[in-house]
Amino acid sequence: xxxxxxGVLGAGNIAVMNVRGYLEDPxxxxxxxxxxxxxxxxxxxKEWGAESFYPELADMLADDxxxxxxxxxxxxxxxxxxxxxxxxxxxxxVQKPVANSVEDALEMQAAAERSGKTLRISECxxxxxxxxxxxxxxxxxxxxxxxxxxxx
Numbered sequence: 001x002x003x004x005x006x007g008v009l010g011a012g013n014i015a016v017m018n019v020r021g022y023l024e025d026p027x028x029x030x031x032x033x034x035x036x037x038x039x040x041x042x043x044x045x046k047e048w049g050a051e052s053f054y055p056e057l058a059d060m061l062a063d064d065x066x067x068x069x070x071x072x073x074x075x076x077x078x079x080x081x082x083x084x085x086x087x088x089x090x091x092x093x094v095q096k097p098v099a100n101s102v103e104d105a106l107e108m109q110a111a112a113e114r115s116g117k118t119l120r121i122s123e124c125x126x127x128x129x130x131x132x133x134x135x136x137x138x139x140x141x142x143x144x145x146x147x148x149x150x151x152x
Contacts, residue, residue, distance in 0.1 A: 007032040007060050007090070009081060010072035011044035018072055018095075019048055034060040057081065061088035068092065068118075079104040086115040093120040 006022055008015060011033050022028045034054040035041030045053040054060040060069075061084060068091035071081050079099050085092045092112070098121045099105040112119035137143055 004028045004091075005031045005065055005067045007034065007054075007063070007066040007069045008044070008048070008050070008072065009034045009057060009060070009069050009085075011035040011037075011041045012072065014095075015044065015072045018070060019044075022070065023048060032060055032063060032066055057084060061085060061090065066090060071095075076100055079108060082108045082119065083111045086111040086117050086119065089115065089117065091118040091120075093122055095122050 004027060006028055008019055008022075008030060012035070019030060022030050030048045030050050032052040032054060033041050033045040033048065033050045034057055035044065036055060038053075038055050041055065042053050044050075052060075052063065054063075060066065069081075069085045071078060071085065071092060071094040073081055075097050078094050078097075082092050082094055082098075086108075099108060108119060138146060
C-alpha cells in the first residue's frame, strides 16, 4: 500500500483539527467523508479534496477503495461505528474516550483481533502545548504542591 486511502466518519468541529494532519501527510489521501448532516459532510469533502461523500455509514463501509477510517463521532457511537468498520475490513483510528464502558472497549478490541485490522486509539492532547507547559510548571514546583485538580 503506497498511500492509505482514508474515510472520515464525522465532519463536525473536531474533524477540522484532526483531518489537517492527514491532509499534510504524503502517506495519506482523504478519499471519503461520511456525515449525517449532508451539508456539513459535502462541504468537508469539498474542502478536503475527498472523492466521495456518504450520508450513510453502511455505504462508506461498502467502498472497497477505502483502507481505513478516522472515526470522529460522539463517544456513545464509537462502539457501534468501530465494530462496523472493523467488520467491514477497515483499519480504524478513534479518539479517547474509546467507549462509555470497559465492556464496550473490550468488544471493540475483540473485533480488531477477529478482523486482523489495526484499531488505534489516539490521545489527542498528549503534546498539546498548554498542557505540556502546565506539566512542566507543576514538575518544576512553580505553583507549589498541587492538592486538587478540576478539569472542565
